[in-house]
Amino acid sequence: MRSKHKIKDSGMAWGARIAGAVLLLGGLGLIAWNEHRVMDYGAAMARHGAPVLDLGAEGRPSSGQYGSMTRVSGMPQILDAPRDPEFNVRAESPILVRHVEMFQWREITVGGSTHYELDWVDRPIDASNFAKPAGHVNPGAFPIQGRQFEAGEVKLGNFKLSAPIVRAFPGRIDIAPDEHKLPPNLAATFQRVGDKLVTSGKPANPRLGDLRISWEAVPVQSMTVLARIDGDTLAARPASDGDPGFDVQVGDRSLLDVLPAMPEPPQAVLLVRLGAFVLAALGTLLLACASRLRNDVLFAVGMGAVVVPAVAGAMWLAGDAMTASVWLLVAVLGAGLAIWRVQQRSSTQPD
Template sequence: MAADSFSEISSNSWFSRIASSFKGILTGILLIIVSIVLLSWNEGRAVKRYKTLKEGAGAVVSIDSAQVDPSREGQLVHTSGTAVTTDTPSDSEFGISTHALKLTRQVEMYQWKESKSKDTQKKLGGSTETVTTYKYTKEWNTRPVRSDNFQELEGHRNPAEMRFTNSSFKASPVTVGGFTLTPSQVDMIGGAQALPFPSDYKVPSHIGESHLSPTELYIGKDPANPAIGDLKVSFAMVPEQSISLVAAQVQDSFQPYRTKVGGTINLLQSGTYSADAMIQVAQDNNKIMTWALRAGGLLLMFIGFNLLMGPLSVLADVVPFIGNIVGIGTAIVAMMLTAIAGLITIAVAWIVFRPVLAISLLLISGGVIYMIFKQAKSAKA
């Protein structure tokens, strides 16, 4: 991996920092509003998904995939079987084909990548000096990296686009017993395996100069010394396999099942699983997504409160040591405010769905507020 770098030094006066910090207040308010909307929406989404899956668990019936039972039309059904196809998906551009459920082309291009780091030092009087270091590395990437906005474009230009890109070729039809899967359901089937090039494979003439190995086609002059714009192409396939599915039976196929609460169920897993096991996995995934979005919303809220109090630490930066102390203090306050506002937002969002949990969260928030005021009174005493 090749790399080079350069640094820039910039200064920011105390007055310009104060102006920027006051502008940051508007950004902080916007982030807090966005976080409140995100947290509220996430709680509603989580409850809706939970109720959707719970309703599905009570309505699903297991069927034999060998033949279609018209009496199950429109019902939420569970079935297991082997996904097979008579098709041979192919990539005509490279002349590769295989008997499989899916064929995927994976392309990487050798490119420049810019990364930067900043080291800011506070000066007496409130000004700052920032050293920004830009580092350029050559890396393989599956997507084009735009070099137009590089700080140092000279010597670090990337091709505007890739000659060949990632592609997927699905078999059609793909069946499980007497049923035919939709293209979106075929996409849900995993278990991709590397597909070697045939021993008698001949590289198409339009590819240009290239070097072939059993599992990879290198497009360029020298694989040992890659140049910017060189490509690596490989293939993978998803073989015929056992799958389990929970969805609505629609004629001889499956569609997402719509529940009374307005959610949909369209589950597919590789392997043989019961309906209960599949719905439990979906519930677990719902919990993971819920906590991930909660963490993201609370982080946005913390950043927002920190920006609101940004002017305080900048004003104190006339003496850097004092400014650092004030900055730590405002971060702690922002964390407390985030805990209070976040819990209240989540509680209010859950009042309609789970009043007991909502009231519990409100009581916790009230306890946090009480502890803050009690601590403040102790400090004054």
């Protein structure tokens, strides 16, 4: 009977040892795979160029960031809205644009046949170049010019935006003028038709030389900007080969959306490291089941903290001495814990 019990206990011990070895090797393989992908990502980032700070909407200017590229997203804040002082038109927008058109003669040639028609055109047309200028003379220069007005300051998140970045904001919306806010001289000249001001006495039948003025603004919408940090401002990096030195996209776009060529960072790095440690500690606990250190959780934790960091540290030695030293320091601390537990058990158990 005793022989059967001994055989059964021996079989269970060997089974636990085999399971422990499998778990331990699994933990070591997991940490090796994890650190390998982290190192591959670092190498790919080095090939891509300088790393990009992914600050999102909460990032703030801080020391050590100067010159770095970053992704910042959020809703632009207009701190000093643009205004057209001549017509007293204002918009809560990064940019306000005044468009001026004049009712003029246009020369149209189709299939060798030339004819003339009156239409709204946003630039002076020189009728002297017409095939038949007689009877189709245009007034000449516009008395009022189109202009662009920019906000005094625009912020995205906690960063100011440089003028080139603001000017690259996409989209346009119509801005209706308030005819009651026009200066007296312009109120006597213009009348509002829809979202425009016209000098026509009969807007449905404009005459040669009549003016039509309208305004557009850049809509305030969620934006993502990739640019260089210059103090508390996002600016363009040195441009080359047609590259403006920054990127502007509508919406909250991820770093991979903005830079699709950038390698994707590995996921759950810390979770995988913790999983490798747990597997190694459980494996050690099972391997020690037939020794006087059986069921000693602290010893298993110490050994798990030895073997996993030792493998990771050895992998990092050739590429990053600082990271390797941190891993090896953890291994030394784990070894200290394991040795302490061995000494404790030896002192409390008889020979």
